[in-house]
Ligand code: KMT
């Protein structure tokens with residue numbers, strides 16, 4: 053995992069956009085983001101423990117690559133549209149790399165490079181987006197609590213009136 057402020061430039065979304073200004077785990081925790089490093093080759097014990105502690109009851113695997121994902125570029129455009137969820141977004145990277153971009157407390161983009169062994173937990177209500185690195189290949193385990201509200205609420209110009217977003221704002225941004 054490596055986090056830094058995102059630099060706006062003309063390169064495509066899958067290029068690094070590295071401003072050179074790093075962000076540490078403590079700063080991430082201030083916007084509610086939790087990170088664990090997992091040794092994914094040494095079995096599932098550690099991940100099972102985290103799931104038990106945090107009440108994650110189900111999981112599945114998403115494989116993003118040109119061969120296995122229908123209309124890969126269209127899917128990536130959807131993932132890269134700024135949104136939030138009413139549940140945590142929990143991803144354990146099993147192979148490949150990707151970028152999670154999320155909003156800092158002053159509404160700048162923070163880019164997080166994730167790779168094998170990174171477990172990233174985005175809190176409910178945080179605005180974020182996802183893309184792969186330029187090779188467009190990543191395998192990730194998605195972890196869920198029971199019955200997650202798995203919709204993406206896209207950002208637009210109007211303020212949202214959503215209790216989950218409001219809870220996030222009052223817990224982390226006020
Ligand atoms: C999401 O919700 O953005 C995804 O599932 C993207 C792939 S997870 C690395």
Ligand code: NI
Pocket residue numbers: 135136137141180204
């Ligand atoms: Ni999301």
